[in-house]
Amino acid sequence: MQQTVIHADGLRRSFGAFEAVKGVSFQVSEGQFIGLLGPNGAGKTTTMRMIMGMTKPSGGTLDVFGVPSHTIGRGEKARIGLVPQEDNLDPDLSVRQNLEVYGTYFGLPHDVIQERVDTLLRFMELSEKKENDVRALSGGMKRRLIIARALIADPDLVILDEPTTGLDPQARVLIWQRLLALKSQGKTILLTTHYMDEAQRLCDRIIVIDGGRVLDEGSPKELIARHVEEHVFELQKPLPKGIEKLDIRSEDIGDTALFYTDDAARLRNFLKADMVYLHRPANLEDVFLKLTGRKLREV
Ligand SMILES: Nc1ncnc2c1ncn2[C@@H]1O[C@H](COP(=O)(O)OP(=O)(O)O)[C@@H](O)[C@H]1O
Ligand SMILES: [Mg+2]
Structure with a gap:
């Protein structure tokens, strides 16, 4: 039986008088590749931040790995890798150090961290940049490093908030290949993107949200057949x-x-x-x- 990784039911989030997420319900099963699509301001990032336990829901329920998201501790956090919308690499650290810091945060042993850093840099085609300053990396390399960093604790769930926005086609294609490789390793993936070709290519299921509500969900094929x-x-x-x-x-x-x-x-x-x-x-x-x-x- 496939495990439910994320279960949102009537999920809400307000900022003062403004309700950014207005009762969203969906489920994500283990091993699925899910696309969360919506225009700017739809509530995608807010939803992802709630899943990460970074923002507390104002209403409804949200369980991640069977636990209310805002109560998850460091142990469960290690099971979730986040690629945030904004670049939040530490510019004062090298490529290698940016990964090591996260490994240390999750309490991984030193030798495991060293091995994972090398494996992940190879996986994201960044091995040659290992000792570089992150300031010297191109936009595409930074995104790849942030993805590598999200994988340091070998998470079961990977959440990516617009990982390919602003990248050139070559950089996007490399990221697509790596995301599909992660899926074939059995990881559950939640992705937001503004590129519909990307979503159609990668995602098993799409959840379309706007104005803080789910408009529809289904496989790309199902959605096309249902609406156009x-x-x-x-x-x-x-x-x-x-x-x-x-x-x-x-x-x-x-x-x-x-x-x-x-x-x-x-x-x-x-x-x-x-x-x-x-x-x-x-x-x-x-x-x-x-x-x-x-x-x-x-x-
Ligand atoms: N911390 C915040 N304070 C006030 N409003 C916010 C905050 N975060 C998000 N919002 C608002 O909530 C809405 C949804 O934002 P967001 O989840 O970032 O949308 P998306 O990622 O889909 O573009 C937007 O109108 C945004 O301005
Ligand atoms: Mg966003």
Whole structure:
């Protein structure tokens, strides 16, 4: 039987009069790779901080490894590795020392720490940087070091808050490979990301939240099937005359209009052969924008 690693039920968190998390319920089982998706301000980081025991819930229940999250001690904390949204490496320490400090915090023996530092630096392709100043690392290397640091106590649950934001494609791909390797080792992974292709590629299950509430959850495939038609046609304006008579769900996004349909042949036949358009399968981004809207969220 798979163990439940995280069990949130009616979880709430207020900051003064403002309620950032408004009754969120979900479960995460051992070995699952879960994506927590939502626009800026949705409540993702607050939820993750509650799971880590860094912020106390204002209401509802939240058990992590069967224990209320805000009561977990250092022993259980060692079972959770955190990659925070912000870079919080110690700039005065070397790459190696940044890892050692965490190993010491979790009370690991010296020789175990040394062995893990070498293994993790190799795993994250940072071995050559071992004695470097962290200030000299690129953005991608810093993210990789923070991931290595989260793994120092060999946690069962790894929580990553936007680990690939702002990274170039090469750096993202390396992190994807490493996260999939962690999953194949049996670790449970909770990830937030703004990259829908990343979530679609990596996650077994997605939880979409906005305004502190869960909007829906399911596998990427399930969510796509539930919320959007199978095919998307992206058409440049001006649109061909009479297209509205086809009565196809569409969305106006400025210079372009998106048409969503399960009957691709019908729309393709209508569009003239010389008309330029993009025909693609519906994806998680279509689901995300349908559920959360297109309004900009600037926090
Ligand atoms: N310590 C805090 N004090 C006041 N408001 C906060 C605090 N932390 C988060 N918030 C607010 O709670 C909401 C959710 O924030 P957050 O969980 O960081 O969202 P996300 O990570 O999804 O972008 C935002 O409106 C944010 O401004
Ligand atoms: Mg956040």
